Amino acid sequence: MSLDLPPPEGELAALSAQLHQLLLDVIERDGAIGFDRYMQMALYQPGLGYYSAGAVKLGADGDFITASELGPLYATTVAQGLAPVLEKLERPDIVELGGGSGVFCRDLLQALHKHGALPARYRMVEPNASLRHAQTETVGGLAEQYGMIIEWLDQPPTEHWNGVLFANEVADALPVKRFRFNGVEAAVSEIVVDAQAGQLVLAERPAGAALQQAVLALAEHCVAWPIGFEGEWCPSLQPWVASxxxxxxxxxxxxVDYGDAQGQHYHRQRSEGTLRCFYRHRVHGDALLWxxxxxxxxxxxxxxxxQALDAVGVTPSLYCTQAAFLLGxxxxxxxxxxxxxxxxxxxxxxxxxxxxxxxQMGDVFKVLAATVGGLSTDFGAHVEDNHLAAL
Ligand SMILES: C[S@@+](CC[C@H](N)C(=O)[O-])C[C@H]1O[C@@H](n2cnc3c(N)ncnc32)[C@H](O)[C@@H]1O
Incomplete structure (x- = not known):
């Protein structure tokens, strides 16, 4: 495939070559691996994965731009929505999952300070060392300046806490399995990563029980998929939400993330799935490249x-586009x-x-929110187009 992309150079090229070899070694030892395992290693392999190694990922000098990276307007607006929630709680925390470069934390705290609604603690759940380092640098001396705690966690807190949980573009970074639908009577295929003559290649094998069951349930719910329909399924979504x-x-x-309600997400016209690769602000589909x-x-x-929220007893109260949310x-x-x-x-x-x-971000991105523990708040009430019924 000719993608006309500038290949990585220097340290990035060396790290990618090392990870490529590690993947070949794993496949030689274990046989072909599920795409979720490949994605886990490609993104998070300690010291080598996309999010674990050192280069700039986000922003103009990286590979893609998120809402927070555009500038402070996003966080300032979210702060207006969250200030009344934080004011209702005694010594609230904000827990941010996957804070990227740390700009959302910085801009949100600055805006909440102006509203007089700072949390007692801001906790960043960031499993990746290089991003954690970037976040520390960005957030700088804010904790001292505001007399509050900013701290980093490897895992979401399990002890009881009150406050706001926020995740922007994190669920889309959870590893997915890939499948091909062969008809309701036939076995589902899993698209896996194998090796051939020293190269990584995509291959197919019969899906395991969990994937087979998940795909057939989706097929029943979605409008007549054509034979050969491809898509992704995220096995870690439910356990991640629970944790x-x-x-x-x-x-x-x-x-907050890009995505859709199931009927749209798995629409028959999206017959090649939604998996995408971002490299220096170019989008393409060759997931095995570098x-x-x-x-x-x-x-x-x-x-x-x-459904994952519902399964842990948290009922979503708001589903809308990013534009509707920000207007609200x-x-x-x-x-x-x-x-x-x-x-x-x-x-x-x-x-x-x-x-x-x-x-663009206005409606490609959606917001799903839930009020937890019966907190009495009008959070989300000002959003005009709540599409919860579409889920
Ligand atoms: C696409 S970036 C989004 C960064 C940031 N939220 C933003 O919008 O600019 C994905 C982030 O999720 C983090 N991440 C991936 N898996 C995670 C997990 N299981 N828990 C918490 N963060 C995770 C990555 O390290 C990275 O910081």
């Missing part, structure tokens, strides 16, 4: 995410303030456009 919510007693949980040097991601099945949080006021005081008002306008425009 991130395990300690939260009173508060709000907020998941393992560890490019991001791999799959869109989120928001119905499955909502009062992005107009946040924009006017930022615009009036900006040295580069044009840059603020650009942020607003990217965050809100349909066909």
């Amino acid at each position: 991130v919510l395990s300690g939260l007693r009173h508060g709000v949980a907020l998941f 393992p560890g040097a490019q991001d791999l991601t799959a869109s989120v099945d928001f119905t499955a995410l909502a 949080c009062g992005i107009e006021a946040a924009f006017e303030n930022a615009y009036a005081s900006a040295e580069q008002p044009y840059a603020v306008a650009q942020q607003a456009r990217s965050l809100l425009t349909p066909g």
